[in-house]
Amino acid sequence: TGTGYVWDTQYGWVDTGTGGLSPADATKLLQPIAHPFAHPDTKRRLHELISASGLLKHLEPIEAGLASEEDILRVHDRAHFDRIVAESAWPKGGDAGDGHSPFGKGGHQIAMLAAGGAIAAARAVVEGSVKNAYALVNPPGHHAERDRGMGFCIFNNAAIAASYAREVLGVQKVAIVDWDVHHGNGAERIFWKRSDVLNVSVHQENCFPAYSGPVTSRGEGEGFGYSVNIPLPPGGGNAVYEYAFRTVVIPALRAFQPDLIIAASGYDASMMDPLARMMVRSDGYENIAQQMLDVADEVCGGRLVLVQEGGYSPYYVPFCGLKVVERMAGVSTGFDDAYFPIVSTKGGDVLLDHEKAAVDAAAPLVSDIR
Ligand SMILES: O=C(CCC1CCCC1)NO
Numbered sequence: 001t002g003t004g005y006v007w008d009t010q011y012g013w014v015d016t017g018t019g020g021l022s023p024a025d026a027t028k029l030l031q032p033i034a035h036p037f038a039h040p041d042t043k044r045r046l047h048e049l050i051s052a053s054g055l056l057k058h059l060e061p062i063e064a065g066l067a068s069e070e071d072i073l074r075v076h077d078r079a080h081f082d083r084i085v086a087e088s089a090w091p092k093g094g095d096a097g098d099g100h101s102p103f104g105k106g107g108h109q110i111a112m113l114a115a116g117g118a119i120a121a122a123r124a125v126v127e128g129s130v131k132n133a134y135a136l137v138n139p140p141g142h143h144a145e146r147d148r149g150m151g152f153c154i155f156n157n158a159a160i161a162a163s164y165a166r167e168v169l170g171v172q173k174v175a176i177v178d179w180d181v182h183h184g185n186g187a188e189r190i191f192w193k194r195s196d197v198l199n200v201s202v203h204q205e206n207c208f209p210a211y212s213g214p215v216t217s218r219g220e221g222e223g224f225g226y227s228v229n230i231p232l233p234p235g236g237g238n239a240v241y242e243y244a245f246r247t248v249v250i251p252a253l254r255a256f257q258p259d260l261i262i263a264a265s266g267y268d269a270s271m272m273d274p275l276a277r278m279m280v281r282s283d284g285y286e287n288i289a290q291q292m293l294d295v296a297d298e299v300c301g302g303r304l305v306l307v308q309e310g311g312y313s314p315y316y317v318p319f320c321g322l323k324v325v326e327r328m329a330g331v332s333t334g335f336d337d338a339y340f341p342i343v344s345t346k347g348g349d350v351l352l353d354h355e356k357a358a359v360d361a362a363a364p365l366v367s368d369i370r
């Protein structure tokens with residue numbers, strides 16, 4: 001069976017307001033900007049490249065559908081849910097929770113579609129109608145905690161899909177692997193005390209949320225050891241990501257033996273991203289994807305769901321995502337990364353001592369997973 005794919009037109013309609021990270025404000029000389037960082041065009045362009053390259057014809061379309069209130073409340077507090085619904089009725093919409101994450105009027109509906117898309121992808125994989133799946137959802141979710149959204153995230157799509165798989169589909173052990181460049185604080189907090197959900201986050205150290213996700217942050221009680229953080233120094237590229245996955249992430253998954261793997265798949269560690277300082281290229285993302293596909297085949301019958309998180313370069317996200325989905329589907333479109341000539345000479349191919357040391361500091365964490 002093939003690779004499932006979720007996209008909904010409304011994911012391209014997310015209203016991200018009038019500022020880059022803050023609303024336009026003449027008193028602070030903050031000018032309005034046509035495409036704020038989180039503008040949905042970046043993810044729509046990825047969808048259009050998947051379509052125009054012909055890859056879409058090789059994928060199994062999966063209908064997103066709206067998550068139910070019950071689906072959301074498995075992970076989020078009633079107060080958070082009700083506030084989002086209430087602010088979504090305001091004339092200009094509201095904010096996920098940190099003042100930098102606006103959504104437009106009716107925005108709760110798109111957030112429910114994003115959570116529904118992650119659930120639908122997980123359901124198709126667990127039920128076996130597809131082998132693996134890519135949920136190109138928007139708005140993202142991995143920063144959303146039980147009681148609040150932040151960092152452009154309203155509801156935690158990946159955590160909602162993991163809870164659905166466990167509590168509705170009867171999946172026992174779920175691993176969430178987050179390679180968005182920012183710390184996956186949401187799922188970490190949500191599953192902090194659980195040992196039946198493993199949470200692994202590889203991220204630029206201290207990038208966002210500030211000072212979140214140090215290697216010492218490991219979970220609590222039953223859950224101690226089941227939150228694994230691999231903070232990386234700025235400037236890392238293909239080499240450090242390949243090394244982090246090969247020497248920590250994959251061994252952690254082998255130790256945990258999940259029944260399902262959900263990846264929080266962001267492309268903001270890329271060479272051309274404005275919201276972080278890493279240097280991963282499309283071939284670096286291909287390597288991560290291939291390592292994840294191989295370990296999924298080895299431990300859980302290939303059951304791997306990628307849920308879209310961040311990625312803010314409208315130029316480069318399309319090509320990074322295209323290469324990942326090509327690998328998932330085992331199909332080559334014949335279209336190369338058009339920016340490769342620009343990014344291929346900029347570094348990130350050599351594992352530097354301080355980068356290797358940062359990954360090696362996390363390697364011992366694997367021994368506490370069983
Ligand atoms: O891509 C993101 C959003 C990060 C930005 C939110 C505020 C500053 C950085 N999180 O994964």
Ligand SMILES: [Zn+2]
Binds near residue numbers: 180266
């Ligand atoms: Zn991010």
